[in-house]
Every structure is written in structure tokens, then in C-alpha cells.
Amino acid sequence: MWMKNSSKNFLYFSSSRRVAGDTIFKIVSAIFASSVLLFIGLMIYELFKGSWLSIQTFGFLGFVLGTEWDPVAQVFGALPLIFGTIVVSLIAITIAVPISLGIALALSEYAPKRFGFATSFLVELLAAVPSVIYGLWGIFVLIPFLRDHVYTKIQALFGFLPIFSGYIYGGGVLTASIVLAIMIIPIVSAVMRELFSQVPSSQREAIIALGATKWESAKLVVSYARSGVIGAVILGLGRAIGETMAVTMVIGNKFKLFPSSLFDAWYTMPAIIANELLEATYDLYVSALIHVALVLLLIALAVNVLSRLIVWRALRLVRGVARE
Amino acid sequence: MKVVYVAIAILVTVALLGCVQQSEEKTQTTPTPARAISLNGAGATFPFPLIDKWAAEYYKLKPNVKVNYQSIGSGGGIRQHIAKTVDFAASDAPLTDEQFRDAPNTLHVPFTIGGVVPIYNLPGIQKGLRFTGEILADIYLGKIKKWNDPRIVAINPNVELPDKEIIVVHRSDGSGTTFVWTNYLSRVSKEWSEKVGMGTSVNWPVGIGGKGNEGVTALVMQTPYSIGYVEFTYAKKNNLPYGYVQNAAGEFVEPSIESFAKAAEYAALTLPKGNESWSKVSIIDSIVNNRDAKGAYPITSFSYFLIYRELNVVPGMDEGKARSLAEFLWWVIHDGQSYAPGLYYVPIPQNVVTLNEETLKMLTYNGKPLLK
Numbered sequence: 001m002w003m004k005n006s007s008k009n010f011l012y013f014s015s016s017r018r019v020a021g022d023t024i025f026k027i028v029s030a031i032f033a034s035s036v037l038l039f040i041g042l043m044i045y046e047l048f049k050g051s052w053l054s055i056q057t058f059g060f061l062g063f064v065l066g067t068e069w070d071p072v073a074q075v076f077g078a079l080p081l082i083f084g085t086i087v088v089s090l091i092a093i094t095i096a097v098p099i100s101l102g103i104a105l106a107l108s109e110y111a112p113k114r115f116g117f118a119t120s121f122l123v124e125l126l127a128a129v130p131s132v133i134y135g136l137w138g139i140f141v142l143i144p145f146l147r148d149h150v151y152t153k154i155q156a157l158f159g160f161l162p163i164f165s166g167y168i169y170g171g172g173v174l175t176a177s178i179v180l181a182i183m184i185i186p187i188v189s190a191v192m193r194e195l196f197s198q199v200p201s202s203q204r205e206a207i208i209a210l211g212a213t214k215w216e217s218a219k220l221v222v223s224y225a226r227s228g229v230i231g232a233v234i235l236g237l238g239r240a241i242g243e244t245m246a247v248t249m250v251i252g253n254k255f256k257l258f259p260s261s262l263f264d265a266w267y268t269m270p271a272i273i274a275n276e277l278l279e280a281t282y283d284l285y286v287s288a289l290i291h292v293a294l295v296l297l298l299i300a301l302a303v304n305v306l307s308r309l310i311v312w313r314a315l316r317l318v319r320g321v322a323r324e
Numbered sequence: 325m326k327v328v329y330v331a332i333a334i335l336v337t338v339a340l341l342g343c344v345q346q347s348e349e350k351t352q353t354t355p356t357p358a359r360a361i362s363l364n365g366a367g368a369t370f371p372f373p374l375i376d377k378w379a380a381e382y383y384k385l386k387p388n389v390k391v392n393y394q395s396i397g398s399g400g401g402i403r404q405h406i407a408k409t410v411d412f413a414a415s416d417a418p419l420t421d422e423q424f425r426d427a428p429n430t431l432h433v434p435f436t437i438g439g440v441v442p443i444y445n446l447p448g449i450q451k452g453l454r455f456t457g458e459i460l461a462d463i464y465l466g467k468i469k470k471w472n473d474p475r476i477v478a479i480n481p482n483v484e485l486p487d488k489e490i491i492v493v494h495r496s497d498g499s500g501t502t503f504v505w506t507n508y509l510s511r512v513s514k515e516w517s518e519k520v521g522m523g524t525s526v527n528w529p530v531g532i533g534g535k536g537n538e539g540v541t542a543l544v545m546q547t548p549y550s551i552g553y554v555e556f557t558y559a560k561k562n563n564l565p566y567g568y569v570q571n572a573a574g575e576f577v578e579p580s581i582e583s584f585a586k587a588a589e590y591a592a593l594t595l596p597k598g599n600e601s602w603s604k605v606s607i608i609d610s611i612v613n614n615r616d617a618k619g620a621y622p623i624t625s626f627s628y629f630l631i632y633r634e635l636n637v638v639p640g641m642d643e644g645k646a647r648s649l650a651e652f653l654w655w656v657i658h659d660g661q662s663y664a665p666g667l668y669y670v671p672i673p674q675n676v677v678t679l680n681e682e683t684l685k686m687l688t689y690n691g692k693p694l695l696k
Contacts, residue, residue, distance in 0.1 A: 068527070069527060070526070070527035071498075071523050071524070071525050071526060071527070072520065072521035072522065072523045072526050072527065073521070073527070139539075139542045139543075139546070140542065143546060144546055147546075167489065167491070169491065169532055169543075169547060170546060170547060171532065171543070172532075248496070248535050249535055249539060252532035252533060253496030253532065253533030253534070253535070254528075254531070254532055254533060255527065255528075265532040265533070271496075274497075274535075275496045275497040275498065275525070275533075275535060276497065276498045276525050277498075278396060278397035278399055278400050278497070278498060279397045279398060279399035279400075279497065279498025279499055279500075279524040279525065280399055280498060280524075281399050281402070281420075281498075281523070281524055282422075
């Protein structure tokens with residue numbers, strides 16, 4: 001209610017007393033706000049323009065469904081990259097979600113306030129580490145460790161499964177997913193923590209009064225914020241899809257439709273752009289890479305819009321209940 | 325109050341005197357006050373450390389000339405050259421015929437030489453494993469799968485080669501290094517040239533990709549029984565075990581500053597004039613079948629400066645700047661070459677210097693020659 005009143009007051013003042021500053025401020029902030037839309041529009045326009053040659057040559061869909069990438073023969077198709085991006089991101093989110101859920105629950109339900117504050121600060125600090133640092137850490141620390149101590153053991157136990165067979169390079173699909181998971185944990189856990197802290201304490205108090213344990217109350221909190229949690233997951237997915245440098249450094253950069261196992265090398269859309277744009281030597285080549293960027297933007301946009309919608313709806317639902 | 329005024333007056337006077345003194349000092353250190361000139365270049369990453377060194381040394385010599393070089397990659401350098409947004413560009417590959425049409429009157433000035441070497445990770449085996457072009461091509465085609473393949477064993481009789489799968493590593497980013505490497509493989513293997521071809525990036529039949537020289541190195545060093553390829557300077561600085569490659573004369577040549585220079589020397593016998601098209605120039609192509617090319621390492625290439633013959637076509641250029649650019653390039657191909665070996669770069673041989681002298685003398689501004 002308070003929000004509505006204040007906006008009415010604002011209008012009232014600006015129209016009756018004709019305060020010039022107010023009007024100017026309103027216009028300026030409106031311009032700034034709409035500039036975001038302008039930038040997105042420009043971006044899409046530029047990407048379309050840049051990829052026009054490629055769209056003409058291969059067709060938008062022909063490019064999306066193409067499975068060959070040969071700069072020498074001037075043939076380009078993005079399907080393996082799209083698969084690579086989506087699958088690696090999905091594995092990453094599968095790893096990241098349970099961990100994020102644990103972090104968020106610990107911080108909002110269990111941890112004493114001061115400890116919770118320090119921990120959430122540290123977790124969010126992870127988000128500030130530059131992606132190239134994750135990549136280097138992946139190459140020099142994670143890859144040797146995973147290859148010698150984890151992957152070989154997994155293969156010894158489950159090697160009969162096709163996804164754990166084949167040569168272990170160290171880098172590859174699983175390693176890239178693990179690095180990505182670590183990179184998206186901060187955002188996913190932060191959103192989840194925010195959601196859980198929005199759950200009214202009356203709910204917790206009520207269920208504990210009924211004799212529930214802390215664990216049961218935590219389960220209630222999660223189910224209360226269910227759709228928001230899904231939104232947080234998709235938000236993390238959106239992050240993962242666009243991540244470039246760290247993935248490029250550990251995934252092995254192999255262009256193929258399907259890797260032979262989780263240990264095999266693969267490729268993603270952002271990685272190929274980062275790798276090849278600088279030395280793309282002819283127009284169609286550049287255009288094809290911009291075409292990849294366009295597809296990537298559309299996918300990322302769809303994922304982000306979806307996640308915003310879900311989170312927004314969830315927050316409104318939780319807050320609405322809280323007020324009643 | 326008076327005291328305050330007096331204090332301020334004294335302070336101001338002292339400050340003014342200080343300024344005057346300072347400016348006097350400045351004018352004294354540069355007796356002929358020259359206009360500050362900045363020369364902007366962009367392009368290949370491979371020669372960046374060398375160009376950076378030149379810029380620093382030239383600045384000591386001529387404090388009014390500042391050379392800025394952005395290492396954005398050969399492709400980017402060529403695009404900026406065609407768009408005329410830089411004063412000079414550097415590239416590991418000459419302009420193609422098409423690019424040469426887009427940037428007419430471009431002069432090519434080869435200013436240093438690079439070599440690409442195979443590196444490998446074989447526990448217990450140091451540098452000096454022998455390769456032939458066909459073997460390298462077949463490894464990268466996935467046809468030779470094991471280190472103890474009879475063909476590798478045959479030319480390495482004194483090495484105990486393991487019965488292990490060869491893990492192939494290549495560059496994942498587009499690069500001049502890949503261009504040189506695939507240029508070589510295309511010339512020594514018919515199958516490679518038909519199936520894969522040459523370019524700054526290609527559709528690799530086998531192997532995994534590392535980003536940059538450092539990415540390939542990291543992958544090779546951490547993956548036992550792997551093979552990769554990097555710039556010689558990189559292998560040398562990081563002390564990586566590198567292989568020897570057989571040339572047309574039948575020798576297994578150790579990559580070194582001398583063997584690269586030798587290769588360039590043979591290739592220089594057939595170079596075009598600086599103002600002609602260089603699209604067909606390749607040290608690899610000219611020595612790959614030359615049985616007389618003794619001591620020449622076969623996987624060798626030039627790095628080029630690309631400049632417009634008539635410099636008034638570059639926006640922001642004036643006669644003074646054009647003259648400075650010409651003088652800088654002249655210095656680079658003469659005195660500047662002495663800084664190359666210290667950074668593991670190869671100085672250009674005398675016959676290339678002579679060719680470059682002719683090329684640089686073609687430079688004009690509004691039709692006026694810039695060098696005599």
C-alpha cells in the first residue's frame with residue numbers, strides 16, 4: 001500500500017508545484033532505463049547484420065542443424081556446439097544444485113548469524129574470481145588431481161558403462177562441468193538463501209510447535225520456496241551457458257556431435273567464438289562465428305527470461321503469503 | 325593578515341620559480357624539441373615480445389617517437405590494415421590475393437623468422453626424438469596410433485619407445501602457428517592436404533585443443549604420451565623437449581636460430597619484390613623439396629610488417645609521422661635485429677635485409693620518397 005501512496009504523492013508534487021528538477025529527473029531516469037532496451041535491440045540487430053552472410057549461405061536453421069565446422073572448406077554448422085553448451089551446462093547445474101541447496105539451507109536455517117554472514121560473504125567472493133583464474137586452476141590443479149585420483153578410480157569401478165569409458169585426458173566434458181559448477185554455485189546459492197530467508201518465520205515456528213524436527217522444518221522451507229528454487233536453478237543454467245574462458249581452457253575444444261564419454265573432449269558455443277574470432281580470416285568465417293553468437297544470445301535470453309519469470313512469481317507468492 | 329599575504333606571496337613566487345626551473349631543465353635535456361609522435365601498430369601475437377623490445381629500445385634512441393603495438397592476432401592485424409586504422413600491421417602470413425586486392429599498394433617487410441616445433445611428453449625421453457614430415461602428418465591424421473609404430477622406431481633406433489597410444493594436442497584458437505604447422509603437413513602429405521588442408525584453424529581429424537601456446541604446453545606437459553606443436557621461442561623459454569624434423573636434404577635438423585635462418589636464406593632466393601603480391605610466399609613451400617637446403621629446418625616462416633607504400637592513404641598520417649615510421653622500420657631491419665637472438669627470435673639473413681632496404685625506399689608521402 002505504501003508504494004502506491006508515495007507514487008501518487010510524487011505525481012501530485014510535480015504537477016501542482018511544477019518543480020523543474022523533478023521533471024528533468026524523471027525524463028533523465030526514463031532515458032537511462034530505456035537505454036537498456038535500446039542496447040539489447042542494437043545487440044540483436046548487430047548480430048543479425050553480422051551473421052547475415054552466414055544466414056544467406058547456410059540458412060538460419062541449416063546452420064543450427066549443421067554438424068560440420070571446417071574453416072578450410074568454408075563449411076560451418078553449430079549443432080555440436082549447441083549440444084556441447086547445453087549438456088555441459090546441464091551437468092554443471094546437476095552438480096551445483098545440491099551443493100547450493102546445502103549452502104543456502106545451512107546459512108538461512110542453521111548457521112548463527114555472524115557465521116552465516118561470513119560464509120555467505122566468502123561464497124559470494126567466489127563469484128568475483130575472474131574466469132581465467134578458474135581456467136588456470138582447472139588446468140594446473142584440478143585436471144591432474146581428477147585424472148590421477150578420481151577419474152581413474154571411477155573408470156576402474158564403472159568402466160563398463162559407456163559414459164565412463166575411453167581415454168582419460170584429464171580435461172573434457174566432466175572437468176568442464178565441475179569447473180562450471182563451482183563458478184555458478186555463488187549465484188545459485190545466493191538466490192536460494194534470499195528465497196529461504198523470505199519464508200515467514202511463522203511457518204517455521206508453527207511446524208516446530210507441532211513437534212517437527214529442524215530437518216523437517218528445513219524441508220518445509222524448501223517446498224515453500226519450490227518454484228523460486230527452480231528459477232534459481234535456471235538462472236544458474238543461464239550463467240553456465242554463457243561462460244567462456246574457464247570452459248575453453250579445460251574442455252579440450254574438440255568439435256564433434258557427441259563425445260565418446262564424459263572424459264572425452266568437446267566444444268561449446270562461447271569457447272569457439274573466443275578461440276577463433278581473432279584469426280577468422282575471411283568474411284564468411286567471421287559471419288559464421290557471429291551467427292554462433294546470435295544463437296547463443298537467443299538461447300541465453302530464453303533461459304534468463306524463463307528464470308526471471310519463475311523467480312519473480314515465486315517471490316511474489318512467498319511475500320503475498322507472508323503479508324496475510 | 326599582512327603576515328598571511330606575505331606568506332602567500334612567497335609561496336607563489338617559490339612555486340613559479342620552481343616551474344620555470346623545471347621547464348628550463350626539460351628544454352635542456354632535449355636540445356632540439358621535437359614533436360611527440362606515436363606510431364600505432366597491431367597484429368600477430370608471435371612477434372609481440374620482440375616488437376615490444378624494439379619499441380622500448382627505439383624510445384631510448386628517439387624519445388619523441390613512441391611505438392604502440394597491440395598483439396590482437398594476425399587476422400585482426402590484417403583487418404585493421406585493410407580498414408587503415410593502424411599505421412602498420414604485423415602478420416605471420418602474407419596477404420592473400422583477395423586481401424591484397426582490398427589493400428592495394430601494400431608493402432611486405434619480413435622482419436623476423438619463427439619456427440614451429442613438435443613437443444612431446446614421453447617419460448624418460450629428452451629432446452631430439454626424430455620425425456619426418458610424413459610421420460607427423462600421419463600422427464595428426466590419426467593413422468599412426470602408437471609411439472612404438474615401426475615407422476617411428478625405424479628412424480629412432482637408439483630410443484626405447486613405449487607401447488602407448490599417442491595423444492594428439494593442437495591449438496584450439498586460430499593462430500599463425502597452426503597456419504605454419506598445417507602448411508607444412510599439407511606439403512608433406514597428400515592425404516592431409518586433401519582431407520584437412522591449411523589455415524589458421526582447421527577441422528582436426530584427431531586430438532584435443534589447447535588455447536594458445538601455453539594451453540598446448542600445459543596439456544602436453546600434463547598428459548603422458550602426448551604430442552603437440554608450439555612456437556620455438558615458447559619451447560625454448562619453457563625448456564620443453566622438442567623433436568628434430570627431417571628436411572629435403574635428408575638430415576634430421578635440430579630447430580635452432582641457425583637452422584631457421586638457413587631455411588630463410590634458401591627461401592629468400594626466390595622472394596618477390598616488396599610491392600608485389602606475397603600470397604604465394606612460404607619458406608616451407610620453397611624448401612620442402614629442395615634437396616640442397618642443407619642445415620635448414622623445414623617448419624619455418626616469416627613474420628611480416630604490412631604498410632602502405634603511399635602513406636597519405638592512412639587517416640591521421642602526416643609527413644613527419646610517415647618519416648618517423650619509415651625510419652623506425654629501417655632501424656628495425658638493421659640495428660634492431662641484434663635484439664632478436666636474446667629473445668630467441670631469428671634475425672633475417674643479409675639477402676632479406678637487402679630486399680627490405682629496397683622495399684622501404686619505395687615508401688612515399690604525397691609522392692615524396694621518405695628514405696634515401
